[in-house]
Amino acid sequence: MQKILNYINGELVGPASGKFLDNYNPAEGKVYSQVPDSDAADVNSAVDAAQQAFEAWAAMPVEKRSAILQKIADLVDRDLDKLALAESVDQGKPVKLAKAVDIPRASSNMRFFATGAIHFASEAHVTGTEAVNYTLRTPIGVAGCISPWNLPLYLFTWKIAPALAAGCTVVAKPSELTPMTAFLFSQLCMEAGLPKGVLNIVHGLGPRAGQAIIEHPEIPAISFTGGTVTGRKIAATAAPMFKKLSLELGGKNPNIVFADCDFEQAVRTSVQSSFSNQGEICLCGSRIFVERSLYERFVHEFVNMTKQLVVGDPQEEKTRIGALVSEAHMNKVLSYIALAQQEGGKVLTGGKRVILQGRCANGYFVEPTVITGLNATCSTNQEEIFGPVVTIMPFDTEDEVIGYANGTPYGLSATLWTENLKCAHRVAAQLKSGIIWVNCWLFRDLRTPFGGMKQSGVGREGGWEALRFFTEAKNVCVKL
Numbered sequence: 001m002q003k004i005l006n007y008i009n010g011e012l013v014g015p016a017s018g019k020f021l022d023n024y025n026p027a028e029g030k031v032y033s034q035v036p037d038s039d040a041a042d043v044n045s046a047v048d049a050a051q052q053a054f055e056a057w058a059a060m061p062v063e064k065r066s067a068i069l070q071k072i073a074d075l076v077d078r079d080l081d082k083l084a085l086a087e088s089v090d091q092g093k094p095v096k097l098a099k100a101v102d103i104p105r106a107s108s109n110m111r112f113f114a115t116g117a118i119h120f121a122s123e124a125h126v127t128g129t130e131a132v133n134y135t136l137r138t139p140i141g142v143a144g145c146i147s148p149w150n151l152p153l154y155l156f157t158w159k160i161a162p163a164l165a166a167g168c169t170v171v172a173k174p175s176e177l178t179p180m181t182a183f184l185f186s187q188l189c190m191e192a193g194l195p196k197g198v199l200n201i202v203h204g205l206g207p208r209a210g211q212a213i214i215e216h217p218e219i220p221a222i223s224f225t226g227g228t229v230t231g232r233k234i235a236a237t238a239a240p241m242f243k244k245l246s247l248e249l250g251g252k253n254p255n256i257v258f259a260d261c262d263f264e265q266a267v268r269t270s271v272q273s274s275f276s277n278q279g280e281i282c283l284c285g286s287r288i289f290v291e292r293s294l295y296e297r298f299v300h301e302f303v304n305m306t307k308q309l310v311v312g313d314p315q316e317e318k319t320r321i322g323a324l325v326s327e328a329h330m331n332k333v334l335s336y337i338a339l340a341q342q343e344g345g346k347v348l349t350g351g352k353r354v355i356l357q358g359r360c361a362n363g364y365f366v367e368p369t370v371i372t373g374l375n376a377t378c379s380t381n382q383e384e385i386f387g388p389v390v391t392i393m394p395f396d397t398e399d400e401v402i403g404y405a406n407g408t409p410y411g412l413s414a415t416l417w418t419e420n421l422k423c424a425h426r427v428a429a430q431l432k433s434g435i436i437w438v439n440c441w442l443f444r445d446l447r448t449p450f451g452g453m454k455q456s457g458v459g460r461e462g463g464w465e466a467l468r469f470f471t472e473a474k475n476v477c478v479k480l
């Protein structure tokens with residue numbers, strides 16, 4: 001059985017303890033590889049290597065650093081098919097999706113920050129004729145990057161690319177549920193000639209390997225994407241150590257449909273924004289609010305389209321909904337569907353586990369599920385389910401729907417559908433979400449700051465914000 005290895009000091013090595021964990025293929029419900037069960041000893045080795053590599057990497061001319069990172073992006077593009085298949089086997093998502101979205105976005109993360117760093121500039125302020133102040137930004141040191149299982153390589157590169165481009169060295173931990181693409185990525189880094197110790201990847205469990213990264217005194221900055229509960233734990237450890245923190249956390253995103261929307265577009269994209277990647281995207285719209293005059297028509301069409309989504313083997317071309325990432329996660333999603341029914345919800349379609357034939361007979365598949373009849377404050381509409389489950393509710397007024405949309409502890413993203421320009425601007429300004437899509441979903445421009453409000457996160461990633469995060473700013477004031 002294939003053994004995944006840590007990537008420390010430029011080499012692929014097993015964990016110091018010699019212990020490994022089982023890695024499952026969720027579409028088959030079977031162990032297919034082993035992943036290091038790393039602990040503080042491995043993290044310490046990784047931090048030592050990163051510290052030793054730091055000075056030379058930070059001092060390397062940015063064009064040279066950029067060329068190495070772009071070479072890695074080229075290799076990701078070259079291995080698109082291999083990486084997409086690996087991501088699908090590890091995570092359960094359709095290969096087609098990994099090939100169209102996850103892997104291309106991973107390479108564009110690398111390329112964007114590699115080239116961005118070349119154009120990165122700091123500010124200068126002339127204070128009359130008396131002084132000139134300028135901001136000197138230097139890489140902060142060894143960065144700790146921790147990423148989740150839902151978009152494995154895409155979010156892994158989203159964390160490490162700006163850190164490396166800014167001149168930091170990195171100790172990173174992917175989710176132990178989906179380690180394969182990060183492992184393949186470490187081989188690409190070796191092939192691209194990334195100097196040893198610049199990127200170190202330590203695989204293992206969050207509370208063990210992850211926590212050791214957070215606690216390490218020589219890691220001054222932590223960039224984390226994952227659940228809000230984990231984020232709170234991380235902040236509790238890192239804040240008293242005065243570490244710089246960027247937390248990208250959970251969401252319970254509203255999708256608001258006004259009666260004057262482009263109906264076909266709104267329904268089609270809402271099905272996509274509800275169920276892409278089995279609903280396991282932090283930006284999925286899991287609460288749909290439809291203006292009452294359109295409500296019946298929207299629900300009818302939405303349910304029709306949902307019923308057409310093929311749940312199946314992730315490697316088949318026609319599959320739109322693959323497997324959930326793990327048995328535990330599938331059970332969590334099913335328990336939320338049961339809770340929704342206890343809360344008075346009506347399941348219009350879906351609601352059950354899907355048992356497939358053949359290779360995927362033991363996989364963790366759940367039908368895309370549409371629920372109506374719930375109020376905005378019930379647990380189903382307040383807590384992040386992170387699966388193929390969506391609720392639909394009618395609304396009468398703009399103020400009412402803004403109240404529903406903002407009425408959870410989360411504030412990651414929102415989508416709104418209207419042809420009325422004034423309404424779009426007015427509502428967008430009042431939504432407490434880090435990103436608001438008008439008449440589209442998941443469109444991205446990497447130059448924009450990205451991050452959640454309220455319990456969906458702290459800090460902003462993307463664009464210059466991400467490069468700045470991994471630097472330390474000093475003001476130099478020169479008297480004229």
Ligand code: NDP
Binds near residue numbers: 204228281
């Ligand atoms: P988790 O919070 O469970 O895990 C995220 C990462 O943190 C994993 O690598 C995990 O390791 C690790 N981890 C867990 N405990 C600790 C700890 N004590 N110290 C350090 N690291 C730890 O999230 P999931 O992997 O379940 O991902 C799903 C969540 O991520 C959802 O809530 C989703 O909304 C959110 N998310 C947010 C995004 C955003 O941009 N805002 C984007 C994508 C997802 P291990 O897997 O081994 O437990």
